[in-house]
Amino acid sequence: xxxxxxxxxxxxxxxxxxxxxxxxxIALKGVDVRIDGGEFVAIMGPSGSGKSTLMNLxxxxxxxxxxxxxxxxxxxxxxxxxxxxxxxRDKIGFVFQGFxxxxxxxxxENVAMPMGYANVPREERMRRAHEAIAAVGLQNREGHxxxxxxxxxxxxxxxxxxxxxxxxxxxxxxxxxxLDSKTGEEILALFKRLRDDGHTVVLITHDAEVAAHxxxxxxxxxxxxxxxxRLAHRARP
Amino acid sequence: xNFMEVLRTAIFALRGNWMRSALTSLGVIIGIAAVIVMVSxxxxxxxxxxxxxxxxxxxxxDVSPGAGRGPGGGGARMNSSSFFTLTKDDGEAIRxxxxxxxxxxxxxxxNTQVVLAExxxxxxxxxxxxxxxDINAWDIAEGNVFDAQDYSSAxxxxxxxxxxxxxxxxxxxxxxxxxxxxxxxFTVVGTLAPKGQGGFGQDQDDVVMVPLETARRRLLGxxxxxxxxxxxxxxxxxxxxxxxxxxxxxEALLRQRHKIQPGDxxxxxxxxxxxIVATRTATTNLMSKLLxxxxxxxxxxxxxGIMNIMLVSVTERIREIGLRMAVGAGPxxxxxxxxxxxxxxxxxxxxxxxxxxxGGALLVGKFSELPVQLDGQVVGLAAAFxxxxxxxxxxxxxxxxSLLDPIEALRQQ
Numbered sequence: 001x002x003x004x005x006x007x008x009x010x011x012x013x014x015x016x017x018x019x020x021x022x023x024x025x026i027a028l029k030g031v032d033v034r035i036d037g038g039e040f041v042a043i044m045g046p047s048g049s050g051k052s053t054l055m056n057l058x059x060x061x062x063x064x065x066x067x068x069x070x071x072x073x074x075x076x077x078x079x080x081x082x083x084x085x086x087x088x089r090d091k092i093g094f095v096f097q098g099f100x101x102x103x104x105x106x107x108x109e110n111v112a113m114p115m116g117y118a119n120v121p122r123e124e125r126m127r128r129a130h131e132a133i134a135a136v137g138l139q140n141r142e143g144h145x146x147x148x149x150x151x152x153x154x155x156x157x158x159x160x161x162x163x164x165x166x167x168x169x170x171x172x173x174x175x176x177x178x179l180d181s182k183t184g185e186e187i188l189a190l191f192k193r194l195r196d197d198g199h200t201v202v203l204i205t206h207d208a209e210v211a212a213h214x215x216x217x218x219x220x221x222x223x224x225x226x227x228x229x230r231l232a233h234r235a236r237p
Numbered sequence: 238x239n240f241m242e243v244l245r246t247a248i249f250a251l252r253g254n255w256m257r258s259a260l261t262s263l264g265v266i267i268g269i270a271a272v273i274v275m276v277s278x279x280x281x282x283x284x285x286x287x288x289x290x291x292x293x294x295x296x297x298x299d300v301s302p303g304a305g306r307g308p309g310g311g312g313a314r315m316n317s318s319s320f321f322t323l324t325k326d327d328g329e330a331i332r333x334x335x336x337x338x339x340x341x342x343x344x345x346x347x348n349t350q351v352v353l354a355e356x357x358x359x360x361x362x363x364x365x366x367x368x369x370x371d372i373n374a375w376d377i378a379e380g381n382v383f384d385a386q387d388y389s390s391a392x393x394x395x396x397x398x399x400x401x402x403x404x405x406x407x408x409x410x411x412x413x414x415x416x417x418x419x420x421x422x423f424t425v426v427g428t429l430a431p432k433g434q435g436g437f438g439q440d441q442d443d444v445v446m447v448p449l450e451t452a453r454r455r456l457l458g459x460x461x462x463x464x465x466x467x468x469x470x471x472x473x474x475x476x477x478x479x480x481x482x483x484x485x486x487x488e489a490l491l492r493q494r495h496k497i498q499p500g501d502x503x504x505x506x507x508x509x510x511x512x513i514v515a516t517r518t519a520t521t522n523l524m525s526k527l528l529x530x531x532x533x534x535x536x537x538x539x540x541x542g543i544m545n546i547m548l549v550s551v552t553e554r555i556r557e558i559g560l561r562m563a564v565g566a567g568p569x570x571x572x573x574x575x576x577x578x579x580x581x582x583x584x585x586x587x588x589x590x591x592x593x594x595x596g597g598a599l600l601v602g603k604f605s606e607l608p609v610q611l612d613g614q615v616v617g618l619a620a621a622f623x624x625x626x627x628x629x630x631x632x633x634x635x636x637x638x639s640l641l642d643p644i645e646a647l648r649q650q
Contacts, residue, residue: 061563061643082567089565100560100647104253114564116242165565 005073007168007200008035008058012067015053019065027053029223030067035202037168040195042203042211044228045220052173054220055204059171060088072168089117093162097174099154101146101161107153108133108142111160118165132160136190152183159190163199170194170201176210188213238570247577254550258582261546264539265586265626266593269619271535273594274601275528276615281608282521296339296477297372298484300327300470300491301506322495322504324465325449328366330494331472335486337479342369343467345452351445352417353405360401361444362418364452372471375446380412380427383448387426391450395423398444399431418445421455480509536622539586540630547579547634558638559646572639579631580624587623591616 015028027050035041045051056062057069060076063084069076072091079087088094101110112129120128133142136156146154155175162170172191176184188210191201195215203214211217217228238246251258302322325343332341345364350357363369370382378399387394395418402411411425432441447456449467474483484507491505551558558571566574595611602609 056644059563082569085562085565085567085570088563094563096647100556100563102557102560104249113561116238116246117561117565117567117570119239161564 006034006070007037007039007072008033008202009070010034010057010064010067011069013054013057013064013069014066015050015057015062016065027223028057028064031223031225033218033225035200037200038195038198040191040201040203040213040215042205042214042217042228043220043225044205044208044211044217046206049220050223051204051220053223054225055171055173055202058169058202059092059094060084085117089114089165089167091167091169093159093165093167093170095155095158095162095170095172095175097177099146099151099158099178101154101157103146106143106145107138107149107157110146110157111164114161114165128164129160132164133157135163136160150183151179152186155179155183155187156190159187159194163194168200170199171204172201173204174206175203176205176207184210238566238573243573243577244581246574247581250550250554250574250578251581257546258585261542262539262582262586262589264535264542265583265623266539266590268532268536268539268626269587269590269623270594270597271528271532272619272622273591273611273615274597275525275532276618277594277598277609277611278528278601278607279521279525280612280615281602281610282525284610285608286518286521296473296475296480297510298472298474298480298487299508299510300331300472300487301508302468302504303506321463321466323467323470324463325366325467326465327491327494328467328470328472330490331470331487334490335483337474337476337483339473339475340368340372341470341472342366342372343449344369344469344471345449345457345466346468347452347456349418349445349456351401351405353411353414356405358401358404360398362447362452362456363444364447364449364456366449369446369471372473375432376430378428378430379410380425382427388448388450391448391454393421393423393451393455394426394447396427396429396446397425398429398446399442400440401443401445402428418447418456419458423447484509536626539583540626543579543582543627544630544634546582547575547631548637550578551575551634551638555641555646555649558641559643559649562641562643563647568639571641572635575635575638576628576631579635580627583623583627583631587620587626590623591619594619 010031010033013028013031013033014026017023017025017027031054043051043054053062057064058071060071060079061084063076063079071087074087074091076084076087101107102113105113108126108129111132112125115125115128130139130142133139136159138153138156138160141149141153141157146157149157159170159175170191175191176187179187191203192213195201203210205211211228219226219228300323323343328341328343332338343366347362348359349362351360367383367388369375370377377396380396382396383392383394386392395416397405397411405411405416406414410428412427414425415422416425417423429442429444429446434440453462472483472487474480488503488507491507492503495504497503561571595616598609598611601607
């Protein structure tokens with residue numbers, strides 16, 4: 001154990017679906033991973049390799065079948081659905097490939113929405129939403145509906161939303177998958193800036209070019225996690 | 238999520254599909270309106286019965302000639318002789334010999350034509366003894382009741398009921414004027430204060446009163462009743478608690494006076510008002526139950542409509558649910574949100590239904606014979622039904638939404 005506690009720490013993490021039946025699938029086989037605060041990590045792997053399963057576990061959307069996962073120091077194994085929801089609210093910011101903005105809400109309302117579940121007072125909520133949307137450079141688009149924004153702008157709104165409850169971990173599932181390469185670069189640059197601000201960013205992708213932007217690449221293969229190269233030019237101080 | 242936040246989110250969601258929300262609440266609107274009309278008619282009828290009982294008096298007994306007991310009085314057994322078994326003297330005997338009697342009055346009655354110049358109308362007359370006015374709670378509006386002279390010498394004097402007075406004299410009282418009952422001229426000495434519609438929907442004010450002996454000589458015509466006969470003896474008891482005792486005493490006294498042997502049937506019939514009312518109450522209850530069933534069915538159908546639409550809504554918004562869960566909404570938050578939407582639909586439906594129900598009840602009161610009574614209790618009951626409908630039928634879809642797996646929900650397209 002290092003002095004700074006790991007933000008993501010798994011030990012022999014395993015996940016089995018439909019255990020004990022004909023359709024039994026072993027999705028994860030004893031994954032050990034440690035990600036510290038302020039890291040920018042890519043998890044790569046082909047479809048079916050178990051990377052979605054790993055992401056769901058790391059994102060506290062699911063609980064492991066075996067092994068343990070400590071999310072920012074909290075053991076998730078014993079948590080029920082309500083407690084998992086609170087953990088997600090406080091610890092995890094999600095960014096999806098399809099943005100997942102609520103279509104009838106303005107950009108500002110979309111960003112403010114998660115604070116409703118954290119019981120943030122309404123005035124503070126509005127203030128923080130304004131700040132967050134300005135931080136991703138969309139202060140002029142606050143009142144726009146998602147359908148009135150470009151893909152890159154929608155993803156920026158989604159990132160602002162993911163950060164609104166100030167979680168330590170940002171979990172991005174193919175965040176550039178629906179964007180052209182130039183816009184994708186901009187989003188990745190935004191992630192790097194967030195990393196520099198102290199956020200832990202975990203990026204799930206199958207695209208090696210995208211993964212190359214990260215400090216560290218982990219590769220999933222057949223339910224097992226392998227440490228990829230630690231990119232020299234991005235080596236952490 | 239606090240209450241205001243849940244409410245705001247629910248309103249936002251319903252506005253997005255306002256047409257669907259409005260149509261869904263239609264079922265509740267109809268159900269709640271039906272509840273209001275039903276309850277107000279039921280309460281109105283009950284109030285009417287109470288009025289009937291207290292108006293005619295829980296202290297009152299009616300003795301009528303003829304055999305048979307109970308409501309309706311066994312008309313089939315009547316024959317001409319059994320019509321004329323009661324006399325004025327029976328009334329006097331009751332007054333003198335039965336303890337606890339307050340007022341006693343015999344009466345004759347019939348139909349006649351009242352005529353004033355070119356105005357004429359058919360009406361009921363009653364030939365009465367003095368205490369008849371007290372027993373029936375008749376008040377004099379103008380003029381006077383009959384004096385002792387009127388009764389003893391069978392003067393041709395008449396007191397007009399309000400409807401008759403209005404037909405003949407319009408706005409005037411008519412006191413001091415002469416009218417004809419049939420062919421006989423009568424002097425109007427007084428008018429009665431209006432009583433309005435009676436418990437059975439008849440116009441109680443369509444009546445004229447004359448002294449008993451006047452009626453016997455001038456209005457009965459050639460019916461040829463035995464001397465001293467009356468068609469009814471009405472009496473009241475001083476204390477309502479004595480009613481059963483007095484009824485028994487009156488029956489015993491009349492059997493003795495009419496020389497009825499033990500085991501033989503009475504040739505008279507003593508009834509108290511609760512027996513008369515019993516029949517009517519049964520009818521009303523049946524109608525209330527029927528209306529209640531209709532209202533209940535409407536509410537169930539409305540509720541199923543809500544459940545149906547909420548299930549559709551959950552399916553449609555499965556991605557939204559997944560996203561909300563991912564950003565920190567717990568099952569409880571999701572359940573509350575959908576329950577709030579269902580309850581909002583039923584509550585809005587309830588409010589509109591209450592408005593329509595009140596309007597409907599007023600229309601029923603105006604255009605039908607049914608008595609209607611509206612009060613805050615009815616509205617409160619309807620609101621409670623609306624909320625209960627939303628809760629009951631909204632719970633299952635809300636629970637279904639809350640049990641969704643966020644991973645599956647997010648994967649939905």
